[in-house]
Amino acid sequence: MDPRLPYALGALAGMVRADAANEAASGSPDGTVSDALRSALTVADQLRRGPGGVHAIRSGQWSVPAGSARDRLLCAVPIGIAMSTIDPEALAETVWIACGCTNRNEFQSAALLAAAVSLRINNWNRSIITTLCDAVDLVSAMKPRGESQEGPDVLTATRRALNVQANSHSPLVRVRTRTTVLMEKLADVSPSHRIIPLAFFQVLYLWAKELPPVCREGSGDPALYDAVSAALAGVCDTRTTLRDLDVIPVEGVSHVDVLGIADQLLVLSAPTPLEWIRRAAGLAPDRPPRSGPSSFEEPDSDLLNRYAPFESESAPTPLGAARGNAPAGRVVVMSELLLRFDRQSEDDTAPTENEWATREDVHLALPFTAMCAARAMGVEVISLSPIGQGPRASIIAEALARAGIVDAGPRVEGCDNGFLSPPLKQYGASVSSGMTEMPEDAWDEAIRTLGPSDVLYVDGGIVSQAVLAACEHALAHLPDHVRVILDASQGHVRQHSLPNDNVLIMVGYDSAESLCRSVSYERPSGDCTKNPRHGADKVQREFHQNTLVRGQTHESYLARAAGEEYSSDRVATRFPAPTVTSTDLRGALHTSMGVLAAGFALGCSLERSIVLANCAGALASTMPGAASCPTREEIEAAANALKERGDDYMRRRDRIYGALAGVAVADAVALPVRGMSPEEITKLYDGRDQLVNASSSHPTMPGAPAGRITQITREVLAATSRLLGEAPSEPADEARAEDGDWLAGSRYVLRAIPVGLVTLTADPEVFADAVWRACGSDDLTSQEFQAAALIAAAVSLGLDWKFDWNSNEKSLLGAACEVVATLPPRGIPTPGANVLAETRRAIGLVTTFAKDTFERLRHQVGTSADPMQSVPAACAVSIQFSDRFSAFQSVALGGESGIISAIAGSVIGALYGVTTFSAHNLAAIEKVSHPDLAPLADRLTDLRLGDLTSANATGEASADALEARADEE
Structure with missing residues (x-):
C-alpha cells in the first residue's frame, strides 16, 4: 500500500x-x-x-x-x-x-x-x-x-495566524486567550478571507475542544470552514x-x-x-531558516531566536547602531500601584485613613520605583495604574506628580487604591487589599496606540482581579512592534496573553525557583535559588521567553529564547555590576527594571541596557529608601568604568569578593549560636537563610544585631590590610570583649586567606614565603604552616578553577593538597598528625558516611580551633552539602564551627564567587559592621591582576594541570 x-x-x-x-x-x-x-x-x-x-x-x-x-x-x-x-x-x-x-x-x-x-x-x-x-x-x-483587494490579503492573514500560534509556547498561555489575540490580529481582514488563516491555526490545536466554535463563527461561513x-x-x-x-x-x-x-x-x-x-523552487538543499534574531538583538545578529516563523508587519524600532535617528520611546507601565507598609511583626495592623501619610514604614509599591528609575534616565514615563477615591489614592496621585510621571490611569469611583503588607522579619503570609472595580476595556486604547519605540512594563503580580481582567483584555490588542519588560519579581506571573517574542522576563535570583514552580506540575528538578545562572536557564526553559535573572550582588544572567540555531546546551550570559557596599536592597531590583526599560526606549543595545540596569541597581542599593535612584550620569559613568575593566577583571573580582564574603557571612551566622549545642543550633536555623540577632544571654556579645562580625573576620581583614600596605582598622568597643586567644593556631589560617587571593601557586618558594610572612610568627609549627598553606592554595587555585559539576570542591582540595606537598618545609617540627593526611581522611568521611558526617567529624577529626582539626573539618564541610555549602547548616557541627565555617566559606567563595552568598546578609553585615568588603575586593583584584600580570599565564596553566590531574585521580 x-x-x-x-x-x-x-x-x-x-x-x-x-x-x-x-x-x-x-x-x-x-x-x-x-x-x-x-x-x-x-x-x-x-x-x-x-x-x-x-x-x-x-x-x-x-x-x-x-x-x-x-x-x-x-x-x-x-x-x-x-x-x-x-x-x-x-x-x-x-x-x-x-x-x-x-x-x-x-x-x-x-x-x-x-x-x-x-x-x-x-x-x-x-x-x-x-x-x-x-x-x-x-x-x-x-x-x-x-x-x-483592499485590506490585508490571505497570505498576510495566514502569516499572522501562524505567528500567533508560534508565539504561544509559554505555559501561561491558554488557547482561548490566544484565540482572542488572533481575532484581534485578523480584525482588519474580511471575514470571507479568514477561513484559511483560522483553519491553519486550528489544525495546530486539534486537542483544544473550545477552539472550533470561536474560529468557525469568525470565519464568516461556518459550514465551509x-x-x-x-x-x-x-x-x-x-x-x-x-x-x-x-x-x-x-x-x-x-x-x-x-x-x-x-x-x-x-x-x-x-x-x-x-x-x-x-x-x-530554486532553494538550497537545506530549508533556509525561517526565524531570525529576536527584537532584543542587533538586526544583523546570527542568533535565530525569534519564535515567529515570519517577519512581523510592524517590527519594533531596532536597538543599537541600526536604530539610526529614530526618536526615543516612552516607558508605559501597566501596573496596579499599591501602598506598601513593612510590618515588623505579625501583629502589626494596616494603617487607617490619614495614618497612611504619617507612618514611617509606608511607601509606594515597587513598580513605582521602576517608574522613578526610568524617569531618571530622561525618558517619558506613563503610569496606567487606576486611581480610586480615598486617602491611598490621593497619596499615589501626588507621588506620581512629584516624580514627573504622566498619570494616564483611569479614575475609578467608589473604591480606594489597595495596599500590600509583606512580613519582613518573621515568616507568614502577606496581607493585601486590591481595587474591586475597573472597566474591562480601560486600558485598550492606551495599548493600541503604543509606538514602535515604546516599551511596555507589565507588572506580573497584579493583585486585583478587576485590574488583572483589564490587563488581559488590553494585551489582546498589543501591537507586534512593542517590546515588553515582564516584572516577575513576586515569583509568579498572572497574565495569560503575552507572546513569546518581544518579551523579556526579569526576576530576582530568590524568586526564580518559585516562578518555575508556579507553572510546573512536575516534580521540581532542583532548587535554582542559589545559582542565578541556573535560574535564568530554568525560567527560560519553562516560559520560552528571554529571561534576565538578577544575582545577589547586582550582576545578572541572560538566557536567550531558544531558536533554530540556538543549541540546547546554551549557557546564560553573565553581565557584571560595579563593586559597591550595599546597605539597603529595597527597590534595587526594580530600579534595574526601570533602567532596563528606559535603555530599550532610548535605543541602547541589549548588552548596554543590561549593564546600565546592573549599575543602577547596584548604586541604588547604597542609598536609603525603596525609591532612591542614582542619576543618569552616575549610571552611565559606572557602566563605562565596567567596560574599561573588562570581563576577566570582573570574573576575578567576583571570586575574590566571594572569598571575603564567605568568611564574613559564616562568622555572622555563627556569632548568635556561640555556646549552643548542635541540637539547639539546628533548631534555631532550621529552614532559615537570613541572619538573626544574638540573644540577651549571649556569652560575649549579648543582643548583638544581625550582621555583627567577630575576631574571625577581623583577623582576615587585618591581614588583608597589611598585605595591601594599609593600616588595619581598630575593632569597635563592643568587639574588644572578644579579644583573646580563642582562635588559637587557626588565626594563621585566617591570615593566609588573603595570601591566596593575590599569590599564585606556580612558584613554590614564592608562595611558601608569602604564607610564612602573612602568619607573622617565628613560633609557627610545621602543622600550622601546612594548614595555612593548604587553605591559601585552595583559595588561590579556586580563583582560576574551571567548573566541574561532578566533584568541583573535592578536585580543588585534592589539587591544593598536592601543591602543599611540594612546598619547602617551614615551621617548628612537632609531634602530631599530618594536616594533609587528616584532610584527606576527613574528605573520605564525607564521601563514605554522607548521612552522619557531622557526628563522625566530631569524634574522628575534632572541631576545635587547633588547625589540625579546624582545617580538615572545614575542607570536609565544604563538600558536604548537595546544594552547595551553607553556613546556616555547617554551624550545626558545633565546637568552633564559626572558625571552621569561615575557612570553608573562603574556599567556596573563591570557587563559585560572591553570588553564592545572600545579598541581604551581606547588606546586613555592611550596615552593622562596616567591613567594606566590595572595595577591598577591588584593591585585591588590582594587586592580583596588576602586579602579577606576567605570572598569571603560568598560574592559570598550573591550575589547569592540577585540575586535570585531580580529575584523573
Whole structure:
C-alpha cells in the first residue's frame, strides 16, 4: 500500500464527514451534498477520468464546476492530493482554473489549501507547523494571480495566524486567550478571507475542544470552514480521523466512495521528496531558516531566536547602531500601584485613613520605583495604574506628580487604591487589599496606540482581579512592534496573553525557583535559588521567553529564547555590576527594571541596557529608601568604568569578593549560636537563610544585631590590610570583649586567606614565603604552616578553577593538597598528625558516611580551633552539602564551627564567587559592621591582576594541570 494513502484518505474523509454533518444539521434530506462538496467531487472525478489527467484542466477539455467561488474552495483538496508541489507554477495554474478563482484572495486561499494538503501527503514525517509554513512560502513564491483587494490579503492573514500560534509556547498561555489575540490580529481582514488563516491555526490545536466554535463563527461561513478545517485535520492527524470515521455510513448517506477516490487521485501524484521541491523552487538543499534574531538583538545578529516563523508587519524600532535617528520611546507601565507598609511583626495592623501619610514604614509599591528609575534616565514615563477615591489614592496621585510621571490611569469611583503588607522579619503570609472595580476595556486604547519605540512594563503580580481582567483584555490588542519588560519579581506571573517574542522576563535570583514552580506540575528538578545562572536557564526553559535573572550582588544572567540555531546546551550570559557596599536592597531590583526599560526606549543595545540596569541597581542599593535612584550620569559613568575593566577583571573580582564574603557571612551566622549545642543550633536555623540577632544571654556579645562580625573576620581583614600596605582598622568597643586567644593556631589560617587571593601557586618558594610572612610568627609549627598553606592554595587555585559539576570542591582540595606537598618545609617540627593526611581522611568521611558526617567529624577529626582539626573539618564541610555549602547548616557541627565555617566559606567563595552568598546578609553585615568588603575586593583584584600580570599565564596553566590531574585521580 502507498504509505501516503492514509493521509489522502484522511483529507477526503474529514471533508466529507464535516459536510454531511452540516447538511444533516440544516435539516436537508439524507444523502444531500452541499454545493461546495459537489464542486470538489466534480473536480476529483475529472482529475481521475478526464483525458490527460491534470493537463486537461489547463487545456480547456473540461468545464469549471458550477457554484460560487466560495463553493469552489474545497476543489483545492483533490488537487492537493492529485498534484505534487515539485512544479509550483503548474500547481498554481491548476488551482486558478479548477477553482474558478476571480481575485487574488480567492487564489491564495485555494492555493494554500492545496499546497498544505500536497506537502503533508508527500512529507508526512515533518511537523505540522513546518508543513503549514512551507505552504505559505510556496504560495508566496508563486506568480500573483487575480486583482488584489483592499485590506490585508490571505497570505498576510495566514502569516499572522501562524505567528500567533508560534508565539504561544509559554505555559501561561491558554488557547482561548490566544484565540482572542488572533481575532484581534485578523480584525482588519474580511471575514470571507479568514477561513484559511483560522483553519491553519486550528489544525495546530486539534486537542483544544473550545477552539472550533470561536474560529468557525469568525470565519464568516461556518459550514465551509468546518469542511476546510476537517480536511486539514484529516491529513494532519490521520489516526484520529480514520479511527472515528465509519466509512460505510458516509458512503451510504452521501454516496461517496472516499477510499476509491483517494486511491485513484494519489496515483496521479508521484512521490516528491522535500529535497526535490526545494530544488525545483530554486532553494538550497537545506530549508533556509525561517526565524531570525529576536527584537532584543542587533538586526544583523546570527542568533535565530525569534519564535515567529515570519517577519512581523510592524517590527519594533531596532536597538543599537541600526536604530539610526529614530526618536526615543516612552516607558508605559501597566501596573496596579499599591501602598506598601513593612510590618515588623505579625501583629502589626494596616494603617487607617490619614495614618497612611504619617507612618514611617509606608511607601509606594515597587513598580513605582521602576517608574522613578526610568524617569531618571530622561525618558517619558506613563503610569496606567487606576486611581480610586480615598486617602491611598490621593497619596499615589501626588507621588506620581512629584516624580514627573504622566498619570494616564483611569479614575475609578467608589473604591480606594489597595495596599500590600509583606512580613519582613518573621515568616507568614502577606496581607493585601486590591481595587474591586475597573472597566474591562480601560486600558485598550492606551495599548493600541503604543509606538514602535515604546516599551511596555507589565507588572506580573497584579493583585486585583478587576485590574488583572483589564490587563488581559488590553494585551489582546498589543501591537507586534512593542517590546515588553515582564516584572516577575513576586515569583509568579498572572497574565495569560503575552507572546513569546518581544518579551523579556526579569526576576530576582530568590524568586526564580518559585516562578518555575508556579507553572510546573512536575516534580521540581532542583532548587535554582542559589545559582542565578541556573535560574535564568530554568525560567527560560519553562516560559520560552528571554529571561534576565538578577544575582545577589547586582550582576545578572541572560538566557536567550531558544531558536533554530540556538543549541540546547546554551549557557546564560553573565553581565557584571560595579563593586559597591550595599546597605539597603529595597527597590534595587526594580530600579534595574526601570533602567532596563528606559535603555530599550532610548535605543541602547541589549548588552548596554543590561549593564546600565546592573549599575543602577547596584548604586541604588547604597542609598536609603525603596525609591532612591542614582542619576543618569552616575549610571552611565559606572557602566563605562565596567567596560574599561573588562570581563576577566570582573570574573576575578567576583571570586575574590566571594572569598571575603564567605568568611564574613559564616562568622555572622555563627556569632548568635556561640555556646549552643548542635541540637539547639539546628533548631534555631532550621529552614532559615537570613541572619538573626544574638540573644540577651549571649556569652560575649549579648543582643548583638544581625550582621555583627567577630575576631574571625577581623583577623582576615587585618591581614588583608597589611598585605595591601594599609593600616588595619581598630575593632569597635563592643568587639574588644572578644579579644583573646580563642582562635588559637587557626588565626594563621585566617591570615593566609588573603595570601591566596593575590599569590599564585606556580612558584613554590614564592608562595611558601608569602604564607610564612602573612602568619607573622617565628613560633609557627610545621602543622600550622601546612594548614595555612593548604587553605591559601585552595583559595588561590579556586580563583582560576574551571567548573566541574561532578566533584568541583573535592578536585580543588585534592589539587591544593598536592601543591602543599611540594612546598619547602617551614615551621617548628612537632609531634602530631599530618594536616594533609587528616584532610584527606576527613574528605573520605564525607564521601563514605554522607548521612552522619557531622557526628563522625566530631569524634574522628575534632572541631576545635587547633588547625589540625579546624582545617580538615572545614575542607570536609565544604563538600558536604548537595546544594552547595551553607553556613546556616555547617554551624550545626558545633565546637568552633564559626572558625571552621569561615575557612570553608573562603574556599567556596573563591570557587563559585560572591553570588553564592545572600545579598541581604551581606547588606546586613555592611550596615552593622562596616567591613567594606566590595572595595577591598577591588584593591585585591588590582594587586592580583596588576602586579602579577606576567605570572598569571603560568598560574592559570598550573591550575589547569592540577585540575586535570585531580580529575584523573
